[in-house]
Amino acid sequence: MSNYTDRSITCKDCKLDFIFSAGEQEFYETKGFQDPARCKTCRDARKIAKQVKEAVSAGESNTTSSQETVAQFWNEEGEEQPHRQRRRR
Ligand SMILES: [Zn+2]
Numbered sequence: 001m002s003n004y005t006d007r008s009i010t011c012k013d014c015k016l017d018f019i020f021s022a023g024e025q026e027f028y029e030t031k032g033f034q035d036p037a038r039c040k041t042c043r044d045a046r047k048i049a050k051q052v053k054e055a056v057s058a059g060e061s062n063t064t065s066s067q068e069t070v071a072q073f074w075n076e077e078g079e080e081q082p083h084r085q086r087r088r089r
Contacts (some may be wrong), residue, residue: 009035013042 004022011018018039028035036043 004029009037009039011039011042012037013046014039 004025006022007020007025008017009020010016016039020036025035038046
């Protein structure tokens, strides 16, 4: 059994110190991963950003449908105004 101790690492992205816990170090060691350079928040943010990027590039044919959704949203917003004007006496 190796003895791991919690370590403090400065995140590359937000420059804040985060704890790389003993348990995580053991996990990284067994997986053969390098020490994390970023805190969990920044890693999650990057993961999501990557997923969004992949989804956008993978579904280029889907861009029209998302544009339609946006158009629908704006139409719904626009329809509210005549109602409000009618209520005004
Ligand atoms: Zn960070």
